[in-house]
Amino acid sequence: NIGFIAEREHNQRIDLATDTLNPTSFYYDFLKTFLEYEGNEKFSSSIGASRRWDYLPLFKNFETTTIADDLEWSGRWRQAKSAFLSWSMNYRELTVQNENLSNQKSGQTYLGRIGYNFSLWKNTLRSTTNYQIGSGQEPKVEFNYLRVNDGEGVFQWNDYNDDGIPQQNEFENAVFQDSANFVRVSILTDEFIRSNNVQFDQNIQLEPKAIWREAKGLKKFLSRFSEQSIWQIARRVRNVEGVSQWNPFELNIVDTALVALNSSLRNTLFFNRGHRKFDVQLGWNELQNRVVITTGFEARSQQEQFVQFRWNVNRAWTFKTRFRNLNQANDSQNFDNRDYEISLWEGEPSLIWQTNNSLRTIVSYKRRDAQNDLANEQLVSNEIKLEGTYNFSYKKQKYPTALRLGLTLADVDFEGLANSPAGFVLLQGLRDGRNFLWNLNLDRQLVNNMRLSINYEGRKTGASRVVHIGRVQVAAVF
Secondary structure (H helix, E strand, C coil): CEEEEEEEEEECCEECCCCEECCCCEEEEEEEEEEEECCCCCEEEEEEEEEEEEEEEECCEEEEEEEEEEEEEEEEEEEECCEEEEEEEEEEEEEECCCCCCCCCCEEEEEEEEEEEEEECCCCEEEEEEEEEEEEEEEEEEEEEEECCCCCCCEEECCCCCCCCCCHHHEEECCCHHHCCEEEEEEEEEEEEEEEEEEEEEEEEECCHHHHCCCCCHHHHHCCEEEEEEEEEEEEEECCCCCCCCCCCCCCCCCCCEEEEEEEEEEEEEECCCCCCEEEEEEEEEEEEEEEECCEEEEEEEEEEEEEEEEECCCCEEEEEEEEEEEEEEEECCCHHHCEEEEEEEEEEEEEECCCCCEEEEEEEEEEEEEECCCCEEEEEEEEEEEEEEECCCCCCCCCEEEEEEEEEEEEEEECCCCCHHHHHHHCCCCCEEEEEEEEEEEEEEECCEEEEEEEEEEEECCCCCEEEEEEEEEECC
8 A cells, every 4th residue: 555645734823912923823734655565464564754844923924843754664573373573663853943933952863662472382481572762852850749638648758857847868658648748749850861762571471381281290290380570671871972772781871871770570480370279489579770860860779589388278277478588779879868778588477267258367477687788777577467357248238348457566676777768668667666556447338339438547656656547438430
């Protein structure tokens, strides 16, 4: 198929008092030609070229502000029944004709994506790969924190220097909902950064059970294993010599070239996944985040290894346990008090008792040992938690009702500066000494389209006063 497109949109408004064009007036012309090929189900492709003229008012006449030339190419190739490749590429050259009417800058930009998906051996091995590139310019960002009603925000303010003035380095993600009384607002500055963006996503799943479900011996044993790996990288860099624009695996980038970096790698090995009797999980996760804002760069990293085990002893009793080792670091260029390197070991066995569909009880114990290597701060925490859920019988009540109760006793031994970013991360909202937390929730279906929720929470952390929080919510669906 060969095609041609011509388009015009003309919006003209005249200010009668001055006999000039109103500033809201504009129009554009657009021309495009393209070639498409759809020969069969295995292969299809299209290529096109276009030009767009944009005009804005200047006194009584329209003036050309920008001219944009675009080239684009997209397609799809099915290599096999369960494997296909898709892609799209776009290149644009923008020319500013009148800098007084446009705040854009002349330049070239590109945007591209390529993806490859395949599966082998009856979906035993499945893979999804996506790679994207792009370029452009973006404004530098400043963050500001605004006060909102208690419980309606995301962040809480900790006055680390006791001066009574909120500062950028004194806000943390709130642990308790009633302490979340600030939101973060991004403020765009008038300083722009030209950046090159690259993103890589890889997802691999291995399920030997798909082909060895009925096998015996060693194959039967190996079919109980499965694995999933997810790797994601998103990177934005400036045009700096020596830094690759399109290589997503180049992560050690100098601060003068970096705009933002997010990388995550998650690997989980399963044994007897979803089995009714028992299953085991082994995992390794690695996260890395680095961003440059007006106050300098801030980098976060996290490495986690964990093992998780579930055993259904019988129909009423289930035993679960989870152990993990975590290393967490933060590095701030201009706020040294936000620097820390925390290593943590945590174990949490739990016992679940469920006699029927109405009653479910969980008793768990958690042990945490953590330390901040930069400041010689240490924490040892022992926590006992009781949770209960009771669903009232459907036969006795027309509409379902659920009652949930939670009680937590945490004994914390902390050595260090509690009123600091590292202390906040270590304590997770608790205090040195005895900590008590409790909650009671009631959910009831009033009518077919209306639901009532009543929530009560309380806590007594260390020597702090007792805090009570109550919420009532009615939700209706029309």
